[in-house]
Amino acid sequence: GNSVTQMEGPVTLSEEAFLTINCTYTATGYPSLFWYVQYPGEGLQLLLKATKADDKGSNKGFEATYRKETTSSHLEKGSVQVSDSAVYFCALYRDSSYKLIFGSGTRLLVRP
């Protein structure tokens, strides 16, 4: 079946540190990959997406490349800010079923 595995958090970083959040998936065919962010007290927001192999999505300084050969997509940011503190979800989307399959989320805490 389809599944998504994310690194466990929380991830605690100092401001301006480099961020990597790992995500791997199992799926048949060619799913799209999404990254969502959930700030405290708010709903999930789409952060970026990659719809095919080797696609690189980017937004707000975050980047993620869809690595089909390793079935992974790692979220990265070169210099995190306190305002980036949130929970980040990796999700897999299948056109055939229109469903989003989420990873367990990784909480990021950035300290000043």
Add this chain to the structure above:
Amino acid sequence: GAVVSQHPSWVICKSGTSVKIECRSLDFQATTMFWYRQFPKQSLMLMATSNEGSKATYEQGVEKDKFLINHASLTLSTLTVTSAHPEDSSFYICSAKPSGRRLTDTQYFGPGTRLTVL
């Protein structure tokens, strides 16, 4: 724009009672809404897909008689947890897909409703 609200944000109820959770798209129409359940430190699990004017489609293992979904208008879907029990305590999240857009474009998520059943 593209805001989804949920009401209530949290609710505590006694075992055996029913609880209704509302999901509204505030500034767009949504023919399709989704209901998810999230356990602590776990991922969001899709419970059902709610389609305006038709019956909801439930995921395998979700009791449709226990989790009643009504999508009576293009901006409102409701989830009613009937005869709630402590094991139904969870965080319920809805999302809405704007009408006319492909599903891959985006879904807009509500902030969630925390249900505690005593």
